[in-house]
Amino acid sequence: MEQDTQKQLKEYRDSIDNIDAAMVFLLSERFKITHKVGVLKAENTLLPADKSREAQQVSRLRKLSKEADLDPEFTEKMLNLIIAEVISNHEKIRDSKKTS
Amino acid sequence: MEQDTQKQLKEYRDSIDNIDAAMVFLLSERFKITHKVGVLKAENTLLPADKSREAQQVSRLRKLSKEADLDPEFTEKMLNLIIAEVISNHEKIRDSKKTS
Numbered sequence: 001m002e003q004d005t006q007k008q009l010k011e012y013r014d015s016i017d018n019i020d021a022a023m024v025f026l027l028s029e030r031f032k033i034t035h036k037v038g039v040l041k042a043e044n045t046l047l048p049a050d051k052s053r054e055a056q057q058v059s060r061l062r063k064l065s066k067e068a069d070l071d072p073e074f075t076e077k078m079l080n081l082i083i084a085e086v087i088s089n090h091e092k093i094r095d096s097k098k099t100s
Numbered sequence: 101m102e103q104d105t106q107k108q109l110k111e112y113r114d115s116i117d118n119i120d121a122a123m124v125f126l127l128s129e130r131f132k133i134t135h136k137v138g139v140l141k142a143e144n145t146l147l148p149a150d151k152s153r154e155a156q157q158v159s160r161l162r163k164l165s166k167e168a169d170l171d172p173e174f175t176e177k178m179l180n181l182i183i184a185e186v187i188s189n190h191e192k193i194r195d196s197k198k199t200s
Contacts, residue, residue, distance in 0.1 A: 001144065001146065002144070005140060005144045008140055009140060012133050012134075012136055012140070013153070015133050016137075017157075017160070019126050019129060019130045019133075020160075021161075021164055022126055023123060023127075023178075024165055024170060024175060025168050026122055026126070027174075028168035028169060029119060030119045030120075031170060033112050033119075034112075036112055037113075040105060040108055044102070044105045046101065053113070057117075057120070060120075061121075061124055064124045065124055065128075068124055070124060070131060075124060077181060078123075079120070081177060081178060082178075
């Protein structure tokens with residue numbers, strides 16, 4: 001690889017790494033909040049999953065993705081991964097409340 | 101649902117929505133940069149995938165996740181989803197260069 005190419009590639013990768021770190025910290029904040037949602041739902045015997053809320057989230061983020069020139073299919077895949085993890089966490093919170 | 105619970109749930113969801121919007125815009129920036137990486141790789145006949153770079157990314161983000169109290173397994177799943185999309189985009193860029 002030529003030195004210019006190598007330098008340019010490193011510059012791009014440094015920016016990608018910064019963005020990834022920002023996303024990790026945002027995700028951490030997001031899971032802190034969904035943990036509180038899980039506790040609230042368990043205390044009020046609300047279901048861990050909420051299909052109507054999920055549909056709203058998908059629709060809103062698809063719209064935002066189009067505005068940001070991001071593939072809405074990809075955003076939906078990411079959101080589904082996050083939601084699946086959140087529901088699994090909510091179920092764990094609910095089950096721990098049942099047994100305590 | 102009691103009014104207090106409903107109000108609290110809305111407050112949490114408003115914050116989740118803000119974080120999700122921030123992540124969409126960060127992802128958009130990330131894909132802008134990886135697009136440039138794809139072009140650079142195609143122009144310099146570098147392979148779309150780079151296993152050693154990927155291993156570094158996984159290891160760094162797992163470490164950052166632990167610091168941020170985020171499940172590193174989850175972060176790795178997210179990163180794998182992103183990397184798969186990026187490699188697929190790089191391959192498309194490479195193939196379009198071949199035919200043009």
